[in-house]
Amino acid sequence: MRVLIVEDDVATRKGLEQAIRDLGGETKSVGTAGEANRAVEDFNPEVLVVDVHLPDGDGIEVFRTASEADPGRDGIVITGQGSLDSAVEALRAGVSDYLVKPLRPAQLEVVFQRLTSRRGLQSEVESLRDELQETGKLGELIGRSESMRKIFETIRRVAKSNAPVLITGQSGTGKEVVARTIHRLSRRSSMPFVAFNCGAISPTLIESELFGHERGAFTGADKRRIGYFEEANGGTLFLDEITEMGAELQVKLLRVLEAKTVRRVGGSQDLRVDVRLISATNRDPQEGIRDGKLREDLYYRLNVFPIELPPLSSRREDIPLLAEHFRRHIEEQENSGVTGWDPKAIELLARHDWPGNVRELRNVVHRACVMSEKGTIGPDVVRELLPRQETPAGPRPPRPRSDSKKTAKRGARS
Amino acid sequence: MTSSPEGAVSGEANLRRFFHDVATPLSAVSLHLERAARLASRGEDPSDALATARRELERAFALFEQGRENLLAGPSGG
Numbered sequence: 001m002r003v004l005i006v007e008d009d010v011a012t013r014k015g016l017e018q019a020i021r022d023l024g025g026e027t028k029s030v031g032t033a034g035e036a037n038r039a040v041e042d043f044n045p046e047v048l049v050v051d052v053h054l055p056d057g058d059g060i061e062v063f064r065t066a067s068e069a070d071p072g073r074d075g076i077v078i079t080g081q082g083s084l085d086s087a088v089e090a091l092r093a094g095v096s097d098y099l100v101k102p103l104r105p106a107q108l109e110v111v112f113q114r115l116t117s118r119r120g121l122q123s124e125v126e127s128l129r130d131e132l133q134e135t136g137k138l139g140e141l142i143g144r145s146e147s148m149r150k151i152f153e154t155i156r157r158v159a160k161s162n163a164p165v166l167i168t169g170q171s172g173t174g175k176e177v178v179a180r181t182i183h184r185l186s187r188r189s190s191m192p193f194v195a196f197n198c199g200a201i202s203p204t205l206i207e208s209e210l211f212g213h214e215r216g217a218f219t220g221a222d223k224r225r226i227g228y229f230e231e232a233n234g235g236t237l238f239l240d241e242i243t244e245m246g247a248e249l250q251v252k253l254l255r256v257l258e259a260k261t262v263r264r265v266g267g268s269q270d271l272r273v274d275v276r277l278i279s280a281t282n283r284d285p286q287e288g289i290r291d292g293k294l295r296e297d298l299y300y301r302l303n304v305f306p307i308e309l310p311p312l313s314s315r316r317e318d319i320p321l322l323a324e325h326f327r328r329h330i331e332e333q334e335n336s337g338v339t340g341w342d343p344k345a346i347e348l349l350a351r352h353d354w355p356g357n358v359r360e361l362r363n364v365v366h367r368a369c370v371m372s373e374k375g376t377i378g379p380d381v382v383r384e385l386l387p388r389q390e391t392p393a394g395p396r397p398p399r400p401r402s403d404s405k406k407t408a409k410r411g412a413r414s
Numbered sequence: 415m416t417s418s419p420e421g422a423v424s425g426e427a428n429l430r431r432f433f434h435d436v437a438t439p440l441s442a443v444s445l446h447l448e449r450a451a452r453l454a455s456r457g458e459d460p461s462d463a464l465a466t467a468r469r470e471l472e473r474a475f476a477l478f479e480q481g482r483e484n485l486l487a488g489p490s491g492g
Contacts (some may be wrong), residue, residue, distance in 0.1 A: 011436045011470045015445025022452055053434070081432030101437035105448035
């Protein structure tokens with residue numbers, strides 16, 4: 001483990017360096033914030049041990065900068081003045097531990113053992129992720145096609161960051177699955193994932209759903225209600241069909257993203273929230289801007305990391321893998337005795353155009369399992385389930401909005 | 415202890431400064447003593463680590479004396 005020690009007191013710095021080396025760390029130590037910023041570049045530390053007060057700056061700020069460059073970095077802050085303010089600031093910056101001087105070697109050892117064990121687990125998770133990617137899976141996402149591999153890579157990158165993500169793609173391509181996967185791979189995974197479909201609620205109610213309301217805020221508000229932003233605090237909020245949100249509310253959302261505070265409807269207090277926002281739309285966002293459905297300033301705020309999901313018809317090579325994945329999943333649930341596919345049935349699935357994308361494929365596989373006798377799913381069953389298509393299979397142009405989910409979901413801790 | 419809010423603030427700041435000043439060499443003392451113990455248990459020479467610990471302990475004493483004088487003479491020391 002590469003550890004950068006940033007401490008201006010020479011004797012303490014040397015003592016820390018030796019103690020951490022004895023604990024198995026590879027160390028580099030410096031005495032100022034300026035030297036630390038350069039050492040982060042050259043030494044590429046995995047952990048920073050920083051004193052809060054440095055002659056030329058603030059140690060927490062040094063960690064914050066290093067952590068922005070690589071969110072996988074851990075930080076241990078040490079201070080001679082154990083004030084609550086600096087502890088809170090350090091924790092907000094994402095440090096793992098906060099130690100007050102005088103340092104006790106036993107305390108340092110415990111902190112390092114904990115960090116080593118956590119980082120070991122993290123690297124195990126990383127290697128499992130790599131393995132899953134090799135086998136064509138990332139979380140609940142399935143695919144070996146070039147387009148899906150690129151999406152897996154993007155997801156792995158964005159999961160490490162807190163930046164907003166905008167997912168675009170036709171209905172049924174798995175936008176919510178992508179959002180859940182980002183959340184599960186992120187540092188927020190132990191906190192709530194809350195999904196909300198802006199198209200499923202009347203525009204007049206969206207504000208109180210998102211921001212909550214105080215008792216008596218409007219007729220029928222007989223008690224205080226926590227909104228989705230507060231519910232997702234510390235975790236991730238997924239806003240589907242973002243273009244269905246009214247223009248006035250888009251302004252409020254923009255304000256929340258900038259100030260990181262929400263105010264309940266009828267409330268007078270701004271409440272601080274720490275929420276990672278992932279939004280999605282099945283419209284072309286640029287078209288949404290032209291049609292006045294999406295504010296341009298909000299679009300740029302949401303679209304820090306864009307992810308565009310391809311329609312299933314443009315990644316036909318994934319269809320056999322998906323079909324088999326769904327069959328196994330259904331078999332586990334229903335124990336229908338269906339053990340596999342006749343190759344001709346798979347061929348039919350692979351040639352179909354799938355206007356409803358992965359969701360439609362999953363439904364067809366489910367029905368095929370129910371309709372099949374024990375053994376393999378044959379081509380006759382599949383032929384019966386697939387609607388006739390007038391045009392031969394091939395890449396399709398983007399479709400206009402079609403089926404939108406009509407239910408808003410409150411998320412559960414995942 | 416204090417006669418004005420400004421005095422209280424300054425007294426608290428002085429006290430924090432004092433703790434910070436003394437805690438730093440004490441950290442070095444404990445780290446270097448631990449280092450000396452580890453070296454000795456491996457049959458290596460601990461004298462450098464012990465010398466540093468001793469030097470830092472003397473520094474902590476000096477800072478303690480100096481801080482006590484300042485605090486007792488200051489507005490909160492009364």
